[in-house]
Structures are given as C-alpha cells and as structure tokens.
Amino acid sequence: MNIQLSTWLQRVAAPALVIAAAALSGCAIAPSTPASLVPxxxxAGTRHSQTVSVAVSGVSSHATAQRHLSDDSVAEAIATAIDKNKTFSQVIKGGAGNLRLTVALLTADYPAMGLNFTVKNEMIWELKRADGSTVWKESIRSEGSATTSEAFAGVERIRLAAERAVSNNIAQGLGKIAKLKL
Structure with missing residues (x-):
C-alpha cells in the first residue's frame, strides 16, 4: 500500500500541486498599458485643424475597471490615437487646447466567471469649445472579448476583454469626431 500511495503522489498529487501553485501565483491583475488601449x-474623416485637450473620468473609481485601468491610461491612449490618426492638429496637455474632449465611464459590465469573457462599457464623450459651449456629446457603448485560447488565466482574459472594450470605444468616439464639421 505504501508503494501505491507513493506512486500516486508522484504521478497525480505532485503535478496537481504544481499546477495549482502556478495558477494561484498568476492571480494578480497586471495593469493595462496605454499602448494596449490604442485602437x-x-x-477616416475630417482632420481638424484645432488643438484639443483630453480628460477622462470614472475609470479609476470603477470597482472592477480600476484594478487594471486608470483615467490617466485611457486619456493617454485617446491622446495617442488622436496623434496617430491626426484627428486634431495637436493634443495639448493641461486643458489649454482650442477644444476640450472629456470622456467619462458611465457603466462597465464585467463577467463573473466563464471561459470566454466579454466586457461591455458605456462612455459619454463630450467635445467643447474653449468658451465652454458644447460642440458634440454622445454616449458610446462598446464591448471587447477574450477567449481561453488567448489567455488561460481568468484575470488575464478579463484584462484583455476590458482593453478591447476601451479600444473599441476610443475607435468609435474618434470616428464620430472625424465626421463632425468644426
């Protein structure tokens, strides 16, 4: 019986403990980088000659989103996407642009469990002139998904799905701005 128990421990229990330890060590959520949020x-549309400043709110205070996203990382991703796509002539830090773009996270729906995760969010986009008058305001809903074939750990799938939801929201928002006649 001792030989059988020893063989069982070597073949079944030891590898199971190694797998469990590896899975548990990967439970911390790695923060998203702004680059991973850029669509x-x-x-394509109009390339506006004005400068713009960008401010984001609501992400850092959301119970689940704040684990891997921040207002600053989303704002930096929006600014990078604006620069990359030439939506405006320049992004001005500190709110001194010809226009001010504010983006606020209204809702974020994260799955509790599953194999394939889809994160849904809704952000309100508002573009104002320097005098405070609103040029455009719209609520934009988006989603992003991640599968087990992309990431085995659930926390990694959540992060990937959340990044894709934000990236899709940025793409939609800037696409709508590119259609505006400023």
Missing part, C-alpha cells in the same frame, strides 16, 4: 484603426 489599430480609426474611421
């Missing part, structure tokens, strides 16, 4: 493409 690959934004619908």
């Amino acid at each position: 690959a493409t934004v619908e």
